Amino acid sequence: MLLMLGNALLLVRRGLCKWKNHTRFNFDVGSLRSTFFHKNLRSGSRCFATRRDLSISCSAGNDKDSYEPANEKLTNAKVIYAVAPAMGHNQESHPESHFRVPSIMNALEKMELTPKFRGSEIIELRDFKPALVDDIASVHTRNYVSGLEKAMDRASEQGIIFIEGSGPTYATANTFQDSLIAAGAGISLVNSVVEASKLSQEQPIGFALIRPPGHHAIPKGPMGFCVFGNVAIAARYAQHVHGLKRVFIIDFDVHHGNGTNDAFYEDPDIFFLSTHQDGSYPGTGKIDQLGRGDGEGTTLNLPLPGGSGDVAMRTVFDEVIVPCAQRFKPDIILVSAGYDAHVLDPLASLQFTTGTYYMLASNIQQLAKDLCRGRCVFFLEGGYNLGSLSYSVADSFRAFLGEPSLALEFDNPAILYEEPLTKVKRAIDMVKHLHTL
Numbered sequence: 001m002l003l004m005l006g007n008a009l010l011l012v013r014r015g016l017c018k019w020k021n022h023t024r025f026n027f028d029v030g031s032l033r034s035t036f037f038h039k040n041l042r043s044g045s046r047c048f049a050t051r052r053d054l055s056i057s058c059s060a061g062n063d064k065d066s067y068e069p070a071n072e073k074l075t076n077a078k079v080i081y082a083v084a085p086a087m088g089h090n091q092e093s094h095p096e097s098h099f100r101v102p103s104i105m106n107a108l109e110k111m112e113l114t115p116k117f118r119g120s121e122i123i124e125l126r127d128f129k130p131a132l133v134d135d136i137a138s139v140h141t142r143n144y145v146s147g148l149e150k151a152m153d154r155a156s157e158q159g160i161i162f163i164e165g166s167g168p169t170y171a172t173a174n175t176f177q178d179s180l181i182a183a184g185a186g187i188s189l190v191n192s193v194v195e196a197s198k199l200s201q202e203q204p205i206g207f208a209l210i211r212p213p214g215h216h217a218i219p220k221g222p223m224g225f226c227v228f229g230n231v232a233i234a235a236r237y238a239q240h241v242h243g244l245k246r247v248f249i250i251d252f253d254v255h256h257g258n259g260t261n262d263a264f265y266e267d268p269d270i271f272f273l274s275t276h277q278d279g280s281y282p283g284t285g286k287i288d289q290l291g292r293g294d295g296e297g298t299t300l301n302l303p304l305p306g307g308s309g310d311v312a313m314r315t316v317f318d319e320v321i322v323p324c325a326q327r328f329k330p331d332i333i334l335v336s337a338g339y340d341a342h343v344l345d346p347l348a349s350l351q352f353t354t355g356t357y358y359m360l361a362s363n364i365q366q367l368a369k370d371l372c373r374g375r376c377v378f379f380l381e382g383g384y385n386l387g388s389l390s391y392s393v394a395d396s397f398r399a400f401l402g403e404p405s406l407a408l409e410f411d412n413p414a415i416l417y418e419e420p421l422t423k424v425k426r427a428i429d430m431v432k433h434l435h436t437l
């Protein structure tokens with residue numbers, strides 16, 4: 001495991017170097033430390049845990065920049081995002097680091113994609129509440145939730161602890177609190193997009209810029225850098241609180257979202273569709289895993305051969321994702337948005353580009369407009385090259401705004417190699433056959 005992590009870190013460094021060589025944008029982690037890093041730490045200090053009832057209070061305070069979006073703001077907005085950077089959940093040199101969300105925010109600022117530049121077109125949801133233990137327990141066992149909370153004392157004595165049997169997942173004294181905040185951000189965005197869909201035809205799309213990520217976390221525990229299944233928790237919340245019966249989850253992270261897969265494997269009302277690199281962590285998500293019992297057919301796993309890129313994913317979108325979603329007729333679409341399928345990502349070997357992520361963002365938004373009154377929330381999952389992660393998220397924002405992609409400025413076609421399109425076609429044909437698409 002240590003060897004694996006060591007290799008991963010080496011690759012992270014290599015990935016960062018690769019990025020530096022291939023983009024004219026100078027990505028300065030140092031400046032993150034001095035700007036967003038401290039800004040977020042300050043705003044994070046408004047939240048505190050009350051141990052007795054496991055709740056965390058995020059006070060709105062009287063900050064002049066904090067507000068709940070009023071209905072009129074929601075109807076004007078095209079993007080609504082929430083930021084939960086989990087600054088206290090960090091292990092030095094770990095790829096799932098506390099630089100990830102600030103680096104995205106830095107790119108959004110640089111590319112003028114924040115409310116400061118866009119007025120009411122882009123809203124930041126600032127004063128969302130952390131998830132309640134009951135929300136988490138709709139997906140995870142109460143034993144796990146209370147056990148993690150208790151482990152915080154040990155983490156606070158030791159600084160950092162590793163959670164047994166969870167893959168390389170660590171916890172610090174802040175992990176429990178930060179994970180409730182991350183899940184709460186997703187839930188609040190569900191509230192906002194549902195509210196907006198009642199008010200107008202033009203709804204904002206939600207984006208939860210959160211960590212720790214969630215799609216590997218299993219009912220009984222954390223796994224693969226993930227603590228609580230943010231997207232799964234939001235899916236259950238949308239059903240229970242808003243009465244949205246049918247939830248369609250698209251997971252384009254390079255790894256299989258085994259946690260989400262398992263949570264809904266027998267559930268006919270939640271469709272889980274995952275594309276991932278064949279053979280990558282955690283080794284689940286085979287093409288013949290289709291769901292079980294009543295849920296047979298509402299899980300679709302499409303492992304893509306290493307080297308698959310933009311052409312492969314465009315074909316998958318048109319030939320698999322669209323017909324599947326049309327047939328399922330969802331009430332809301334949730335997205336496990338992992339940016340680690342990017343060609344520059346150090347932890348895997350697909351060849352998505354910024355342009356691929358722009359296409360996915362734009363097409364999924366259209367799908368949500370066509371099928372479920374635009375109700376759609378993206379959840380940040382993986383993405384470990386800070387440069388490609390940040391600019392791909394920023395270009396996703398441009399897609400949501402209906403503005404042209406800037407991918408040509410970020411992508412370097414010279415580093416791409418030929419996609420294994422014969423193997424891709426075989427996988428697509430197989431999945432279409434299995435799901436009668």
Ligand SMILES: [Zn+2]
Pocket residue numbers: 253254255338340381382383
């Ligand atoms: Zn991943």
